[in-house]
Amino acid sequence: MTDISTGAARSLPQRARKSRFSAKAVLPYIFILPPVMYLAVFMFWPLARQIYLSFTKTRLINPSRSQFIGLDNYDRLLASPDFYSALHITVVYSVMAVVLGVALGTIAALALNRPFPGRTIVRAVLLFGWAVPNVAASLVWLWIFNERSGVLNRIVTGLGLDSVPWLTTTHMALPSVLLVTVWQVAPFVMLVMLAALQSVPEEVREAARIDNADKLNIFRAVTLPHVMPTLQLVSLLVAVWSIRRFDIIYLLTGGGPIGSTSTLIVKLRQTAFENHDLGLASAYGVIGLILALSVATIHALFNRHRAKRSMQ
């Protein structure tokens, strides 16, 4: 009898502990459920659907009547010179956007990291490009680039030079699109890099100064290693955004002239909405996805390499 009652007394708190433990265990899952649901509905499902569509013959206006065709869309893609041209332009555009955007943004951040009168105003002005929506910015730049009455050509002709066909020649269109891209991207890079620069401990810099290190050496040995992870992350972001950027390119040039600014995403749009070929358009999308994942993988490998070195 006594045993039984003791056993019951022992099991009650145990049960309570167990139920508390269960609630504790379940709670995090409840918290992450909404974002998981969001990602599942708005990212993973469309992504899985896109990958599936790339193996089908699907018309835009009859997506339910699709037909599985295996790798045919990829065969068509790899046999098309337009695809290689679009891939080449995407890579050139993305690399240049990263190099120029990150370099300019970092230089601006370094300049703004030291105190000078009016720094807050300059910072706010420099952020303007990032704050303006892409579509509005593109439409404004369309006017700036206008061959006849655009501001840029007013300046160029004012200097006694011939007006420049910014968007209407193959050799100028991509640089012009890049100019707008960098104008949009650099302020974001600047903002992120500025935050990273401000987190560099002043005492480490001070120590380097005491050791007679000059400014270049302080930057190379102290500042750069400290901000390197941020620099890599921001480069990754700019690269992925550039691979999938559509609005600026489409509004400025529509992929022209003669396909000179036709990136994978512009070709995707053209294939899906002009040719109504959702299957082939999805194959373009999958290639873009692979490209973006490759960049992310390179970033991850860099990170691992850095982590290993710091462990040693």
Added chain:
Amino acid sequence: MKKQFLLSAALVALALPAQAEDKVKLVISNSQWLDALRGEQLWAVVKAYEKVAPNVVLEQEAIPSKDYADRIMTEFGAGQGPDLAIMQEGVFYALADAGMLVDLADVTEGVALNDTIDNAIVDDVTLGVPWQRAVYAMIYNKELVDQAGASVPTDVEGLIASAKQVQEKTGAIGFTARHQINDFSGWSMDFQNWAYGYGVHWVDDEGELTINTPEAAAAIAAFKEVYDSGIIPIGDDMPTQRTRFKEKQVGFSMDNSGGTLNIASGGAMQSANVMASPLPFPNPAAHQQMFISISANSDHPEEAAAFLKWLISPEGQALMRDASGPDALATDVPVTEEFATVNPWAQTFADLAKSSRSTLIPGHEVETNQIMRPVMQAVEDVLIRGTAPADALAVAQGKIDSMF
């Protein structure tokens, strides 16, 4: 008393939604709803039907013309979209091909429609009713042309000479026309005027796609001659070109009747100062045909059909005429004398409508956009790189052959 008031208020509140539910809502999509003046006028025509059928409420779905094809096809493909869609011929054929449009035989039966209905009959089934047909012509600012002492051109050399004269004597822009690939849809339709003007058909007698022809090369060469002559404001998009014309800054332009009506209405330009003449090409030009069709996804196809029946009735067509300028309609309703007097350019468009051709390639209506992409790239190649037209067209022919 208070109780009675509350009771009646509750009854009214219950009755209101019931009344609204009794009415059938028909959604009509159109890019023209967004046009500054014309949009309001056309919507007023459509809304007049609510007086004829009090059980119907009409609601508009306004989509910018640049996005119209993408949006409407995506909506239809998803099993949604408006009850009635007003669309360009290209979109109409794509939807017809996908079996997304309702047979309108009952609507058009016994109605004396003109030949604008021809292209709405696909495989002997009437899938649309003509909304408007906008024909292309050369329009010019009479005041500027007179001031420059220039003549109205009848060929490309004359156009370049007259436009240069206007430029030199008045400082205005000589000539405007679409010329950029970022406006592919509009430019490819406009370019058909040059192609048709030089006798291009894009298909041979057997219906085979023949892109690389001497006629097409001549059309591209003519376009390049104009492009290189310095009379076009390179880089200006179509809305800017139209605004410039409206602001009296342009001598000559190539535009359709709808665009011209917009230019001549509600701006600095007096309609009496706008004149029109045939395009300066040896052969007749193109037109943009718009149809209105009932979606197969509509929950109210009968009410939508009744609306269309009214639209092509004498009453509906008379109202459409008032809002459509000189555009050809589903039935032969002449422009009023008053309209013709105020708008001297209108008659030229009405005359040109008799011989104009569709911008779609016969037998390849659904694929016209797909075919025109390499063609327009060939035009760009000639304009920008100076490639010989025949060589650029040979590349386009190769691409098209590999596609079909």
